Amino acid sequence: MSEIRRDRLHSQYVLIAPERMRRPDTLAAALAKATLKTxxxxxxNEAMTPPEIHAIRENEANAINWKVRVVPNLYKAVQIELEDHSKLTGMFESIPGVGAHEIVIDTxxxxxxxxxxxxxxxRDWLSTIAMRIA
Known part of the structure; x- marks a missing residue:
């Protein structure tokens, strides 16, 4: 479970997300090795991602012929499903890392x-980003 910690001495926040350790070392390296088939x-390759949250296309969901696509991140830094339980441990105050972590596939x-x-x-890419952060 991720959490957002506040250092009360310095008034700084940091996101601790142990789940992200499962992700590939660098996305660039992973994509460089990837072929169009992988x-x-x-x-x-729509079946290789979680079901889409949003897409700009003329046909049915999770199919080809899309222009912009939004899918959940498999290696989430924050999660929608968490409840808000704040806690105080020493100098640090923390709250669960609640939120959505999505990938906007721009093309x-x-x-x-x-x-x-x-x-x-x-325009399609920017309007998708605006819609997802609103």
Missing amino acids: CPFCEG PSHSSRMADLDTIEI
């Missing part, structure tokens, strides 16, 4: 760069 973020091809996207693709 990359969970590429179009056609069906992870090799695309922002500079390669047209204005409609950028």
